[in-house]
Amino acid sequence: MKKNNTTKIGNSITTLGQLKSSGYKSRSVKDEIRTNLLAKLQQQENTFKGIIGYEDTVVPDVERALLSRHNMLFLGLRGQAKTRMARQMTELLDEYIPVIAGSEINDDPFNPISRYAVDQIATYGDETPIHWLHRSERYGEKLATPDVSVADLIGDIDPIKAANLRLNFSDEQVIHYGIIPRSNRGIFVINEVPDLQARIQVALFNILEEGDIQIRGFKLRMPLDILFVFTANPEDYTNRGSIVTPLKDRIESQILTHYPKNIDTALAITEQEADILPEQSAIVAISDLLKRLVEQIAFEARGSELVDKKSGVSARLSISALENAISAAERRAVINGEQQTQVWVSDLVGVVPSITGKIELVYEGEQEGPFQVAMNLLEKSIRSQFVNYFPNPESLKKKRTQAQQEENPYRSIQAWFDKGNALDLFLNLKDEQKIQQLYKVDGLHALVKKYYRQANEREAALLMEFVLHGLSAFSLISKKIVENKIEFKDLMGSMLNLGNTTSYSDEEFDNEDFN
Template sequence: MIKIREQIRDIIINNYIKEGKDPFDSIIGQENAKRQILSSLISGRNILIIGPPGTGKTTLAKNIAKLLPEIDFPEGIPLWAYEEFPFVSEEYRKKWREGPFIKIRGEDRFIRIQGSYDLSVEDLIGDIDPSKALKYGIHSLESFIPGKIFRAHHGVLFFDEINRAPPKVQNSLLELLEEKKITIGTYEFQIPLDIIFIATMNPESYYGTEKISDVLLDRFDIINLDYPKDIEEEKKIILKYGKSLDVNFPEKLLELTIEFIQKLRKDDKLERKPSVRSTIGIYEKAQALAIIDKKENVEIQHIFESLLSILPHRIRLKPSYKMEINEEEYVKNQWNSFIIGKDFRS
């Protein structure tokens, strides 16, 4: 089977670049980031996407998986139990030779690992179950409990918020990133893996993150994402991904809402800024409130109500300002100051 990195390279070049198409057309904006990701995929390199929450990191990674071609896989065999796997039994190897086979799409070979402080190396790699090893043998498929890394074979391994994983877990990835192989526990043999590795992380200033070692960073191409560059770009994202309910959201009010959110992102009092998910949430909730009030149009009070529900827990004031005010009062004050002199009539 052709290596997955070679497949994605050929698909990008032949199906998109030569045809002048955007393989990530579901992502609005972020043109430089998309260009850098394409160059990393073509050259077969590991990718680390850095950006605040809600900037499209996960969406980009899922888009890459959708580019992958379908593969033929023996029916009834777990996806991680590929033919070259050392624990695969002769019965399974026979299925690999004779079938029957089923088609597996690229998006079904997208495996996500969520970084967290309690993530263990065994969660990623897997381990041998001692009781089953006594019954079936140490090299039997039944004795092995696979981690998520093996489930991504012939697909995309997406490690979300890698800098929330403890250092021991981060270090366990070095062999995979450098050699495309994994050693299980204390066993000496290495198991080859055919994957595209994509990781994301929030900026290191975010709460609950661990520092990424220079040795690990050296295995990645770093791609930076940021918030939408202007009101028009963010409006396109909201209208594409936000739910439109049975009520009108006046364009002027929508632009006013986006302008307010973008103003907050520039405020140096905040250490955590409102994401695009916040704007989408306000867009959806304001419509719902208008429906409750039996209004045909979203009105300014619906936006204000939505702000107080959506924003306070999605932003964080810097410690030096928390002594003076909490996040809810901050949102109220900022909004009241912002709308002074604004024409928000339809």
């Protein structure tokens, strides 16, 4: 974006007189944003860079609100980029604006509202010093918490200032301004607004309606020029608090946010946000298959009956899970002295901490335990993605005739396990050792090559491992995590010996004697 005229003007103007001679005209912050947004739209520029999945939903709603010069409320579950979008609105401000030098509330030189600015102009006239404020400094943000006070937001009388200046408490100069007046001529964001006490929300009425503030008993009218952006989570309306109706009525536009609607959009978000170090990328390769498995976990969690839907499942789950998966592979490579490796399906055991810390469980989920719920979500992720790569085992179960059973592509693999064979994949195996182990299973490599002829050795090995996890997810073979390894066995033998082998608990996973 080209620099606007204020950049050129600001290089040479330092006094009020010079500003008047330049022909500069001040605008309200909402008019300023409206004008700059229209320019971006005319040039077909991306209004909110890095915001993925909102192109046809949230972004148009926000643009319409800004063009209408509305204050707005972002309403949505956690991890839906509400605050991020609010912060990016500073890019729609002019690069620089002039303010009275020394003003605590960014007074407009042509329309001063504080006692300080008025006195400066009365004293120095056209020689009043001017300061140029960058748009990055025109943003204020406050996380609403129950302990936030009116003094924090709006201001209060400062007895220390009164004593030092030897002024009466009725003098406007003894006021200590809160964060809202200090955001004058800018954007101010209140996150999680329902957490504010009702009496604090009431204090915002006059600012939104009349644009001015009132501090204690002062006969003070100070019309502020602010774009207000509020954020809230729907669960707040029932669990912690609510937005009082008169305040909500004064917020002109309510913007509903949402989670990614498909895997590809979610993948793009995670790819953009995941913090993968260059040295990790140099050692660890991660396939599109593994990325989709990680992403699918969040989709499964959002649809799970064990997870609290009112709380939501943040996009940060997928981001941290991907980072953990790569770190699990990196750790294994370092331990084994390998220069190169890839993320295997078995490495997904390492993403469990990313899941348990990002989901809120309902009562039934608490009974299951967070670890068990996380493992169930992993299994569902594998099950959902498996049918995108290989024939659906569920449909093959319904085939009864001998001819139909012979068409089963998994028949030889199942037969190998039915003979009493078992496969143990240790979590810290070297890649070469893991590949050798996978080749022991009859028909496994042939199955992968049947559907993926162009796959190289490592890609084929990853798909071979994926097949085993997929067959377990569809209950054609059994899978069990024991200490630092994953055991694959025939289903019937495992059920007879150990009961349900696909069920885990925190105690079983940590118990060294569990086998």
